[in-house]
Amino acid sequence: MYTEKVMDHFTHPRNVGEIEDADGVAMVGNPICGDVMKITIKVEEGKIVDAKFKTFGCGAAIAVSSMVTDLVKGKTLGEALEISNKAVADALGGLPPKKMHCSNLGADALRKAIEDYLQKQGKELPDTEAGSEAL
Numbered sequence: 062m063y064t065e066k067v068m069d070h071f072t073h074p075r076n077v078g079e080i081e082d083a084d085g086v087a088m089v090g091n092p093i094c095g096d097v098m099k100i101t102i103k104v105e106e107g108k109i110v111d112a113k114f115k116t117f118g119c120g121a122a123i124a125v126s127s128m129v130t131d132l133v134k135g136k137t138l139g140e141a142l143e144i145s146n147k148a149v150a151d152a153l154g155g156l157p158p159k160k161m162h163c164s165n166l167g168a169d170a171l172r173k174a175i176e177d178y179l180q181k182q183g184k185e186l187p188d189t190e191a192g193s194e195a196l
Contacts, residue, residue: 063124063157066154067120068120068124070123071121071123074123074124074126075127076111080103080111080113083101084181085104086100086177087100087169087170087172089166094119094122094162095117095118097117097118098126098166098167099114099170100112100173101113101174102133102178109134109136109141112134112171112174114170118166121156121157122166124163125156125167126170132144141175144168145168
């Protein structure tokens with residue numbers, strides 16, 4: 062059973078689409094269930110000012126994509142890197158155990174989009190959480 066928040070983000074997803082001149086892009090997938098998620102981010106002065114997604118997958122994967130893009134807007138890169146799969150699932154009011162892998166996709170896609178942005182800037186992803194504060 063899905064929470065009201067999951068159903069809301071599934072039936073009325075936020076931030077659907079793709080940022081044309083994205084600063085960071087990532088695509089992740091789960092070969093077992095077939096879900097594929099693409100996240101694009103726009104970064105200004107160390108903050109994520111926009112995030113969009115395109116997801117091919119189940120309702121939980123779409124809800125997770127919508128929530129991740131909502132959660133990340135306005136966050137510094139360091140704050141965004143701290144968004145975990147648990148944080149995404151919690152923000153949605155929980156996910157059924159069989160759908161928790163969807164929250165991993167969202168957190169992984171976000172992290173990879175930030176990695177892509179940093180690589181384009183000639184920077185590396187910090188190894189520790191304390192290092193993420195320096196971003």
